[in-house]
Amino acid sequence: MLMMLIRRIMLGIVTVSLVSLIIFAGVEILPGDACTQYLGEYQADDELLAQCRKDLDLNRPALERFQEWAGGAVTGDLGTAVDGKTKISTIVGDRLKNSLLLAFCAMIVGVPLALLLGVITGLWRDRKPDLIASTLAIFAMTIPEFVSATLLILIFSIWLGWLPGIVLTSASAPASEFFPEILLPVIVLSLVMCAHIMRMVRSSVIEVMESDYVQMATLKGVPYWRMVFSHALPNALLPAINVVALTIAWLLGGVVVIEVVFNYPGLGRLMIDSISDRDLPVVQSIALIVASIYVCVNLAADLLTMLANPKLRTIYTRK
Amino acid sequence: MTTPSFIDVRNLSIGYTSRAGETVKVLRDVSLTINRGESVGLVGESGSGKSTLALAALGYFKRGLRVLDGQIHFDGIDMLDLGRDDIQKIRGGRLALIPQNSGQSLTPTLRIGQQVAEALRLHSELEADEFDHRVVELLTQVRLPDPAALISRYPHELSGGQQQRVAIAMALAGQPDALLLDEPTTGLDVTTQAHILELLRDLASDRNMAMLYVSHDLGAIARVCDRVVVMYAGEIVLQGSARQVLKSPRHPYAHGLLASIPRLSQQSLPVALDGRPPMPGEMINGCAFADRCGIADSTCTASPPPLVPIDTGEHVRCFHPGKISQLPRASKTAARKKPSASGKPDAALVMDDLSITYAKPDFLASLLTSRKDPPATVEGINITIVKGETLGLVGESGSGKSTILKSIAGLISPKTGSIALEGQSPLTAKVEDRPAVNLRQIQLIFQNPDDSLNPRHTVAQILAQPLRLYFRLSGDDLRQRSIELLEKVRLGSHYLERLPSQLSGGEKQRIAVARAFAAEPEIVLCDEVTSALDVSVQAAVLNLLNELKTQQQTTYIFVSHDLAVVKAISDRIAVLYQGRLCEIGPVDAVYKPPFHPYTDVLLGAVLEPDPEKAPKLSADDVVELSPPAQGCPFQRRCPKKIGTICETDTPPAQQMGGGHVINCHIPADDL
Numbered sequence: 001m002l003m004m005l006i007r008r009i010m011l012g013i014v015t016v017s018l019v020s021l022i023i024f025a026g027v028e029i030l031p032g033d034a035c036t037q038y039l040g041e042y043q044a045d046d047e048l049l050a051q052c053r054k055d056l057d058l059n060r061p062a063l064e065r066f067q068e069w070a071g072g073a074v075t076g077d078l079g080t081a082v083d084g085k086t087k088i089s090t091i092v093g094d095r096l097k098n099s100l101l102l103a104f105c106a107m108i109v110g111v112p113l114a115l116l117l118g119v120i121t122g123l124w125r126d127r128k129p130d131l132i133a134s135t136l137a138i139f140a141m142t143i144p145e146f147v148s149a150t151l152l153i154l155i156f157s158i159w160l161g162w163l164p165g166i167v168l169t170s171a172s173a174p175a176s177e178f179f180p181e182i183l184l185p186v187i188v189l190s191l192v193m194c195a196h197i198m199r200m201v202r203s204s205v206i207e208v209m210e211s212d213y214v215q216m217a218t219l220k221g222v223p224y225w226r227m228v229f230s231h232a233l234p235n236a237l238l239p240a241i242n243v244v245a246l247t248i249a250w251l252l253g254g255v256v257v258i259e260v261v262f263n264y265p266g267l268g269r270l271m272i273d274s275i276s277d278r279d280l281p282v283v284q285s286i287a288l289i290v291a292s293i294y295v296c297v298n299l300a301a302d303l304l305t306m307l308a309n310p311k312l313r314t315i316y317t318r319k
Numbered sequence: 320m321t322t323p324s325f326i327d328v329r330n331l332s333i334g335y336t337s338r339a340g341e342t343v344k345v346l347r348d349v350s351l352t353i354n355r356g357e358s359v360g361l362v363g364e365s366g367s368g369k370s371t372l373a374l375a376a377l378g379y380f381k382r383g384l385r386v387l388d389g390q391i392h393f394d395g396i397d398m399l400d401l402g403r404d405d406i407q408k409i410r411g412g413r414l415a416l417i418p419q420n421s422g423q424s425l426t427p428t429l430r431i432g433q434q435v436a437e438a439l440r441l442h443s444e445l446e447a448d449e450f451d452h453r454v455v456e457l458l459t460q461v462r463l464p465d466p467a468a469l470i471s472r473y474p475h476e477l478s479g480g481q482q483q484r485v486a487i488a489m490a491l492a493g494q495p496d497a498l499l500l501d502e503p504t505t506g507l508d509v510t511t512q513a514h515i516l517e518l519l520r521d522l523a524s525d526r527n528m529a530m531l532y533v534s535h536d537l538g539a540i541a542r543v544c545d546r547v548v549v550m551y552a553g554e555i556v557l558q559g560s561a562r563q564v565l566k567s568p569r570h571p572y573a574h575g576l577l578a579s580i581p582r583l584s585q586q587s588l589p590v591a592l593d594g595r596p597p598m599p600g601e602m603i604n605g606c607a608f609a610d611r612c613g614i615a616d617s618t619c620t621a622s623p624p625p626l627v628p629i630d631t632g633e634h635v636r637c638f639h640p641g642k643i644s645q646l647p648r649a650s651k652t653a654a655r656k657k658p659s660a661s662g663k664p665d666a667a668l669v670m671d672d673l674s675i676t677y678a679k680p681d682f683l684a685s686l687l688t689s690r691k692d693p694p695a696t697v698e699g700i701n702i703t704i705v706k707g708e709t710l711g712l713v714g715e716s717g718s719g720k721s722t723i724l725k726s727i728a729g730l731i732s733p734k735t736g737s738i739a740l741e742g743q744s745p746l747t748a749k750v751e752d753r754p755a756v757n758l759r760q761i762q763l764i765f766q767n768p769d770d771s772l773n774p775r776h777t778v779a780q781i782l783a784q785p786l787r788l789y790f791r792l793s794g795d796d797l798r799q800r801s802i803e804l805l806e807k808v809r810l811g812s813h814y815l816e817r818l819p820s821q822l823s824g825g826e827k828q829r830i831a832v833a834r835a836f837a838a839e840p841e842i843v844l845c846d847e848v849t850s851a852l853d854v855s856v857q858a859a860v861l862n863l864l865n866e867l868k869t870q871q872q873t874t875y876i877f878v879s880h881d882l883a884v885v886k887a888i889s890d891r892i893a894v895l896y897q898g899r900l901c902e903i904g905p906v907d908a909v910y911k912p913p914f915h916p917y918t919d920v921l922l923g924a925v926l927e928p929d930p931e932k933a934p935k936l937s938a939d940d941v942v943e944l945s946p947p948a949q950g951c952p953f954q955r956r957c958p959k960k961i962g963t964i965c966e967t968d969t970p971p972a973q974q975m976g977g978g979h980v981i982n983c984h985i986p987a988d989d990l
Binding site for chain 2: 210
């Protein structure tokens with residue numbers, strides 16, 4: 001058990017380092033740098049450009065700069081943005097908090113709903129509840145997020161006027177101030193993730209309900225709902241853990257479209273902005289954070305699966 | 320209507336609605352009665368409807384199936400007219416099921432104790448605090464070792480035999496009056512099977528339970544049942560006392576089934592029952608068995624025969640029960656034994672001091688812990704296989720027989736030692752490094768053709784692969800050769816365009832055989848090739864393998880846990896325990912005393928389809944997970960262990976003459 005944990009953590013560290021290296025290389029390869037961006041039309045002035053590069057410390061070899069930054073990141077110091085003044089931890093910190101808030105709200109709504117719907121559609125397979133929910137799920141999955149977001153804005157904020165259609169709160173505001181602006185993005189995100197998780201849970205429930213042990217439980221005289229809760233669901237929901245984990249990681253790092261549509265100040269938008277600004281230190285920091293989140297969430301999911309699945313658990317505890 | 324028997328199935332027809340909207344019958348007008356304390360065996364090939372009938376007795380029908388006609392009573396209760404609550408009271412209570420595959424029938428996320436206690440909670444008057452005590456009692460009753468510790472185990476931590484015992488304990492928890500057993504010992508080792516059957520016999524007689532024992536294994540039925548019912552294509556074709564049915568079957572199908580079972584006492588190969596049973600829904604005008612029957616005539620195809628009593632007491636569905644004696648009892652073609660060659664015969668394959676281990680060196684683990692390498696899974700195998708010979712490898716699961724095959728095929732690298740083909744330098748360990756010629760020379764046939772044939776490839780594509788790869792055939796040549804191969808395995812060219820899902824189990828295995836022979840191999844490795852098949856089909860595959868061997872001078876290594884099957888096909892037998900060789904020699908010598916104690920245990924546990932023969936159980940059926948570090952591999956279970964020498968010293972190889980070797984400390988004269 002411990003051995004497996006050590007191995008996984010080491011693997012995670014390697015993954016994160018590789019990701020940051022690739023991102024660093026990627027931004028280096030792009031034509032132009034922070035100075036050409038910063039100077040705009042003045043970049044033709046070689047002297048100015050050279051001075052700027054000297055000021056921003058861009059003249060040293062790339063590898064050296066990477067080493068310095070990576071060294072800082074390990075100790076928790078993400079450095080300063082390319083302008084040399086703003087602390088990256090402040091900019092990124094606010095955005096991370098906002099992304100966490102959004103992900104958390106979407107999860108609270110989406111995951112329980114998805115599990116419930118998945119179980120219902122699985123148990124009532126091919127009957128009305130299943131047909132309705134499954135059809136809706138297909139819609140939720142196939143309609144692009146910006147379309148469903150725009151539709152919801154049209155309905156709830158323009159026609160009905162119930163909810164604000166856009167987030168105007170500043171990035172550094174405390175979490176409580178994002179309500180009710182955050183509700184629409186939460187709904188859109190929940191819809192999409194809910195559909196994915198639901199479909200997976202549904203097929204897993206169907207498979208388990210056909211299994212020999214469920215038949216055996218029935219033939220042992222176990223009442224239906226007791227059989228569902230004690231024999232079928234613990235087995236059917238095991239594979240859901242990993243799907244939920246992937247969804248959480250996605251929520252935290254990859255919802256740029258939603259952030260743009262609703263003007264939500266999250267990590268994804270900061271990432272895009274920083275890339276167009278050639279703000280290498282910020283881009284690296286975000287990439288590092290997102291990669292770490294992926295690694296941690298997946299590790300947590302695997303551990304949870306292992307704890308919940310006797311077959312995996314006993315491999316490590318008993319011989 | 321007369322008062323119903325204890326379990327009383329009357330004129331039952333079960334069916335489903337096909338895609339075309341037609342009603343397809345799975346069971347046709349079946350009547351069956353079982354009295355208290357009586358045990359009835361239900362026999363038939365897969366698809367004969369026997370499991371459907373057993374489940375119907377519980378009022379349970381698989382998805383899509385429904386009762387078309389008939390009644391089912393249990394102790395006077397109409398099982399088809401019960402509410403959900405009432406039927407739940409009976410199921411697992413007075414009427415309990417012991418399922419086919421306990422490994423899959425126990426819920427993987429619940430502990431053994433929880434699952435047995437659940438049955439107590441549902442079907443006993445006990446208070447919750449008495450459960451633990453009673454569970455231990457039940458587990459003890461089914462002879463499980465260390466029941467107190469087992470309670471907190473999960474199903475996957477138990478061996479197959481132990482899982483089956485847990486299922487029995489679970490059934491006993493409800494104090495049942497009747498047990499339904501659905502192939503309860505299929506897939507278990509011979510020794511385990513024999514022990515479980517003895518347990519069931521004892522339980523049935525102690526508690527005066529009625530039993531319905533569903534199985535395709537007539538040996539098991541013979542041991543447990545008083546009465547036997549034979550089913551074919553959803554109908555009962557023969558029923559009578561176990562003695563009558565098994566000794567002198569009065570229906571040609573039952574006769575064929577019995578003749579297709581390989582027996583230890585028989586020298587020749589079993590007789591194959593040709594053809595296949597009709598599919599449910601197929602139109603049959605006369606007797607369903609007519610097209611496979613050796614004594615059928617025009618009356619048989621004109622109208623269906625009724626089930627009628629005959630003078631000896633059985634009920635038979637046949638127009639000509641008197642003509643059964645005309646059918647062959649045993650095959651005339653004895654397995655072609657290798658002629659005892661004068662001089663030194665050519666070696667086809669040499670295994671030299673072969674050891675194999677699954678333990679992988681783990682750098683991280685070796686740094687952090689001081690665990691030593693476990694003993695190798697297979698060790699010290701020195702066997703030379705002669706050209707044209709069939710070597711049988713027998714042993715229980717975990718004996719390393721499949722591991723050896725995998726190593727020869729190059730799927731696992733040996734730890735030490737080597738494997739060499741006839742007069743060549745040793746084979747490269749890994750299959751991907753072997754030259755094409757070696758790949759062609761060694762072919763493997765797997766246990767389950769469902770898993771080894773690509774379901775999306777047609778038979779033509781399956782056969783074309785080796786032909787293209789090894790012989791660069793294409794176009795007409797390829798097709799011609801494929802047809803030849805199909806004919807060799809007794810299938811016609813019309814099979815070329817079929818997919819595996821359109822073939823029966825036996826046909827699939829024939830295709831797997833044809834694919835192996837397409838490579839014109841020198842050595843064919845057969846890994847339990849008949850274990851997944853019905854007995855009748857098994858006999859056909861054995862006959863086919865034997866025929867091909869005669870034609871092609873092929874060398875076989877034949878792995879099986881069934882001693883009778885191995886005996887029927889092999890020239891020489893190697894008995895393995897925990898990856899170590901116990902005994903090796905010509906068939907006749909190995910199956911005759913003196914025996915290695917392990918061979919003796921195995922042979923004692925073999926069940927013959929004869930109610931008068933009892934198995935001899937001399938060792939318990941504990942499953943050992945790893946071989947002992949030193950001494951004799953069988954030391955922990957050996958009924959004849961003589962002392963500490965067995966634990967410390969590797970047993971000497973005693974030469975018995977004629978290539979017969981027994982590895983045991985006990986002098987051969989005392990074995």
